[in-house]
Amino acid sequence: xxxxxxxxxxxxxxxxxxxxxxxxxxxxxxxxxxxxxxxxxxxxxxxxxxxxxxxxxxxxxxxxxxxxxxxxxxxxxxxxxxxxxxxxxxxxxxxxxxxxxxxxxxxxxxxxxxxxxxxxxxxxxxxxxxxxxxxxxxxxxxxxxxxxxxxxxxxxxxxxxxxxxxxxxxxxxxxxxxxxxxxxxxxxxxxxxxxxxxxxxxxxxxxxxxxxxxxxxxxxxxxxxxxxxxxxx
Numbered sequence: 001x002x003x004x005x006x007x008x009x010x011x012x013x014x015x016x017x018x019x020x021x022x023x024x025x026x027x028x029x030x031x032x033x034x035x036x037x038x039x040x041x042x043x044x045x046x047x048x049x050x051x052x053x054x055x056x057x058x059x060x061x062x063x064x065x066x067x068x069x070x071x072x073x074x075x076x077x078x079x080x081x082x083x084x085x086x087x088x089x090x091x092x093x094x095x096x097x098x099x100x101x102x103x104x105x106x107x108x109x110x111x112x113x114x115x116x117x118x119x120x121x122x123x124x125x126x127x128x129x130x131x132x133x134x135x136x137x138x139x140x141x142x143x144x145x146x147x148x149x150x151x152x153x154x155x156x157x158x159x160x161x162x163x164x165x166x167x168x169x170x171x172x173x174x175x176x177x178x179x180x181x182x183x184x185x186x187x188x189x190x191x192x193x194x195x196x197x198x199x200x201x202x203x204x205x206x207x208x209x210x211x212x213x214x215x216x217x218x219x220x221x222x223x224x225x226x227x228x229x230x231x232x233x
Contacts, residue, residue, distance in 0.1 A: 032162060033158060033159040033160065033161060033162055033164075034158075034159045034162070034164065035156050035157070035158045035159070036156060036157050036159070036164075036170070037049075037154055037155070037156055038155040038156060038157055038173050039154070039155040040152075040153065040154045040155065041152050041153050041154070049152070049154065050067065050150075050152060051063070051067045052064050052067035052068050052150070052152075052180075053152050053154065053178060055067065056079055056081075056178055061077065064077065064079070064180070065077060068149060068150055068180065070149065070182060072185070073185060074184070074185050074186075075182040075183070075184070075185055076182060076183050076184070076185045076188040076189075076220075077149075077180060077181070077182050078099070078103055078106075078146070078180070078181045078182070079178060079179070079180050079181075080094055080097065080099065080102070080178070080179045080181065081094075081176065081177070081178050081179075082094030082097075082175075082176075082177040082179075083174050083175065083176050083177070084174060084175060085172060085173070085174050085175070086175070087153060087155070087175040087177070090153075090175050090177045091153070091177055094177050094179055095151075095179070099146055099181055100143045100146065103143050103146075103181075104138055104139075104141065104143065107138045107141060107218075107219055108134060108135060108138045110218050110219075110221070111134045111137070111138065111214070111215050111218040111219060112131050112134050113218075114214055114215075114217070114218040115127075115130050115131065115134060115211070115214055115215075115218075116131075118214050119211075119214075126207075130211055133199060133200070133203075133211060133215075134215065136199045137195050137196055137198075137199035137200075137215055137219075138195070138219075140194070140195035140198050140199055141191055141192060141195040141219070142191045142194075142195075143183065143188075143191070144183065144187065144191070145183045145184060145187060146181045146182070146183050147181065147182055147183065148179060148180070148181055149180045149181065149182050150179075150180045151177065151178065151179045151180070152177075152178050153175055153176065153177045153178070154175070154176045155173055155174070155175050155176075156173065156174060156175075156176060157170040157171060157172065157173040157174070158170065158171045159171075188220075189220055192216065192219045192220060193216075195219075196212055196215055196216055196219075200212050
């Protein structure tokens with residue numbers, strides 16, 4: 001897969017902070033207007049864009065792990081994405097973000113989204129209790145031993161129209177910076193199990209067990225990027 005000549009759909013990113021989406025939730029929604037790749041890491045020396053970067057955009061976590069030679073049964077993978085008009089700033093911003101804190105926030109959002117999608121209750125009180133339990137469980141998860149495995153940048157520009165013909169048809173170019181972090185899968189899943197069991201130690205109902213199952217499924221998914229970057233420009 002040679003990406004350097006491909007025009008592909010962009011992630012919609014203009015938010016300050018880090019958010020991510022569960023890999024199994026859905027693939028990235030495509031932009032109707034094309035996004036052109038202007039420059040990329042290694043372009044000056046004739047290097048191709050690594051396949052794993054394209055798989056991040058595609059939401060294909062199995063291929064990300066395969067390309068980076070990181071077996072999914074050994075590593076829990078997290079991907080952070082920074083975007084902005086200045087490469088040095090974007091790299092510094094993304095590299096210095098509190099990854100553990102951002103992962104925790106991401107886990108909370110992912111599990112709450114899955115709870116809302118999977119709960120059949122129309123009782124607001126039950127839903128609020130479930131969301132509170134999600135916060136409790138996530139607060140007990142220990143993210144230890146995160147390792148930075150890879151990073152890569154691409155400069156892109158998004159068209160204002162479906163069929164751009166001149167530079168004025170594009171938005172200003174921005175840099176997309178991807179960073180892959182990972183921790184030992186066994187350590188991560190054991191931390192999840194401890195957190196879920198501790199969070200539900202006083203909840204023994206069938207409803208509670210159903211919530212536990214949803215949380216376990218959500219929290220053990222690979223995390224892909226939605227956004228991290230400078231304020232909207």
